[in-house]
């Protein structure tokens with residue numbers, strides 16, 4: 001092969017890699033399998049009092065109707081929001097045999113209506129975060145990790161934002177990192193930190209979808225703050241969609 005031909009080959013290879021890198025996850029092994037399903041509860045949540053926001057006039061005005069703690073929410077058909085569904089291991093290994101670069105987009109946490117939005121989320125270890133205060137009141141966001149560095153700062157004014165670079169966020173896998181507000185004790189969020197992007201949080205109808213899984217055998221895990229965790233063995237093949245509905249028992 002002459003030099004020119006070799007250079008063209010290298011260029012094509014580089015361009016292909018650059019295109020693949022557009023997903024920001026190209027270095028980790030991605031596949032074409034999907035696992036999806038519904039998470040529901042085996043029973044009713046233990047009753048909890050509505051959140052008392054009377055200590056902060058802004059919070060009270062923002063929530064004229066009583067607000068239930070998010071962990072107690074359940075849809076009429078028994079399905080659950082705020083369940084974190086993730087691949088815990090592949091054939092007993094946590095790293096899935098590949099290194100996954102975090103996505104370029106930050107995980108955004110908004111302090112809005114004196115609640116965290118989102119209440120439950122996942123991120124790839126080392127992903128950046130953006131903390132926003134859209135409320136006209138003071139919030140103090142405080143993370144309580146056990147395997148990562150903590151952050152703890154105030155955002156006293158509406159419209160404040162803070163970008164946390166990778167070194168300031170969570171670099172080690174940890175399910176879950178609890179986040180709370182030191183001003184409003186009811187404000188609570190949970191972040192699942194994983195070494196890969198194969199996770200989802202249930203929303204309407206308790207539905208989750210995990211896409212782009214490489215073919216293989218995995219331990220699928222479900223976490224919910226109110227209900228007992230569960231792990232299920234699954235096997236996925238290229239291009240296939242596996243459906244798994246999971247019912248969580250009382251803790």
Ligand SMILES: [Cu+2]
Nearest residue numbers: 139181183184
């Ligand atoms: Cu607060």
